[in-house]
Amino acid sequence: xxxxxxxxxxxxxxxxxxxxxxxxxxxxxxxxxxxxxxxxxxxxxxxxxxxxxxxxxxxxxxxxxxxxxxxxxxxxxxxxxxxxxxxxxxxxxxxxxxxxxxxxxxxxxxxxxxxxxxxxxxxxxxxxxxxxxxxxxxxxxxxxxxx
Numbered sequence: 001x002x003x004x005x006x007x008x009x010x011x012x013x014x015x016x017x018x019x020x021x022x023x024x025x026x027x028x029x030x031x032x033x034x035x036x037x038x039x040x041x042x043x044x045x046x047x048x049x050x051x052x053x054x055x056x057x058x059x060x061x062x063x064x065x066x067x068x069x070x071x072x073x074x075x076x077x078x079x080x081x082x083x084x085x086x087x088x089x090x091x092x093x094x095x096x097x098x099x100x101x102x103x104x105x106x107x108x109x110x111x112x113x114x115x116x117x118x119x120x121x122x123x124x125x126x127x128x129x130x131x132x133x134x135x136x137x138x139x140x141x142x143x144x145x146x147x
Contacts, residue, residue, distance in 0.1 A: 067092070
C-alpha cells in the first residue's frame, strides 16, 4: 500500500478503495457460502423426495399384495377364485366412487375469496370516482367491512 501525504497514513481515496475491495470480497464470499448451502439443501431435498417416492411405490405394491391376499382369503372361505377377485375389485370400485362423489361435493362447495372480490371492486369504483374528481361521494372501504 502506498503512503499518504504524511508518509505513514493512507489517503481518503486509498481508504475508500480498500473498503470497496474488502466489501466486494465479503459479498463474493457470502455468495459462495450461499451457493454451497443451497447445493447441500437441494441434495437433501432431492434425496428426501426420492425416499418419499420409493415409500409410495412400496406402499402401492403392498396394497396390490393385500388385495390379492384378500381375494385368496375369500377363496379359502369357499368362493370360486374368479368371484373372490371380482368382489375385491368391486369393493375398490365402490370406494373409488365414494371418493369421487365426496371430492365433487367438496369442489362444488369451494368458492373464491368472495369478500375480497367485493371490496376490490368497491375500491376500484372509489378510485375511479376520485380520478373523476368526485372524491367527496365515496370513501375507501375498510378491508373486510361490507357496506
